Amino acid sequence: MVTSSEPALSALIPLAEPSVGGNAWNYVRECLDTGWVSSAGAFVDRFERTVAAESGTRRAVAVASGTSALHLALLVAGVEPGDEVLVPALTFVATANAVRHAGAWPVFVDVEPRHLQMDPARLADFLERGCYRRDGVLRNRTTRRRVRAVMPVHLLGHPAPMAPILEAARRDGLVVIEDGAESLGARYRGRPCGSLGDVGCISFNGNKVVTAGGGGMIVTNRDDWADRARYLSTQAKDDPVEGRHGAIGFNYRLTNLQAALGLSQMELLERHVCAKRRICRAYERAFEGMPGVAGIPEAEGAFASRWLSTFLFDEREFGRDRRAIHAALAGRGIESRPLWEPLHRSRAHEGCERVGGEVAEEVCRRALSLPSSPGLTEEQQLRVIEAVRALCAA
């Protein structure tokens, strides 16, 4: 008999783990049985068609990760080295990294405190007062760089306020690239996130709403941009036989094996989103009336994927700050996670410009995401809720 003083692995409650099921085994086995395991194959096409249908876009191009999707989206949208791209101050670092991969500069725009999305008022104010136009080119007054694109993120699966963001962007002729890495299944005024701007990017990383093991997708209605993204993602082959290349391309392809898993997960998307929304509602109900705990409500017209159930803890009212809560939960085998360091504070992005950022800092001090896996059982969730309740009472 094996004994251990460590809690059994099954006793740990992870933050967001994949739920593999449905046709995963069948599809992956088909790859293995037929030998189509690499970067060509029927599952890549089927996966792309399914994601395009879900996103309501004409095209979808599968790539190796959400980050590479963002990188290519910036390139096909015409963002050039030295340009500036407006990015929310609160997001996963990959959003800003992709801008740097394209040789451009992120400018960090603060978020609004209620739904934690890029603040459209800050954005409009920056474009109006922080920029000037010369010879038809919009430039940042401080840096004199060309401002080329806005990259809203549907953070935590809540739709960003796209109507005012698009209005501000269109007024100045900026391209709108949606980082929809966390928002597959989310809708804004009935329309899928990722389909509202010029081009959208999705992630199929292991902790996202659905996974391909790893992977990404570019969705757009523009055939020329989709074609260009495909070209760049496959080493920019002009003549594959003669080995001629017309640009500096990338190996950003997704394999048929990953696409097989991804397709099986797309068939479970609705179930996963339902589960995540149910989990979030259960937390919200349990924390109702608990002092110092606030959820993130859905905005009007928004349908959130609720990628992670995130709550804001007020140290004075709740009695502990989010660091202490995080540590106490960890002690009980419950994984939780703060939101990311605001990007204007990031050493990796030192020296970039910012438009505000105080809200992002305050949110970061208070936010903690709780276990949100689609496979989280009621019993597990009860354990999390009891743990939080015990901390509050203490």
Ligand SMILES: *Cc1c(COP(=O)(O)O)cnc(C)c1O
């Ligand atoms: C996960 C994530 C990415 C990156 O996706 P990968 O597939 O991990 O490269 C980009 N932006 C946001 C907001 C994310 O959450």
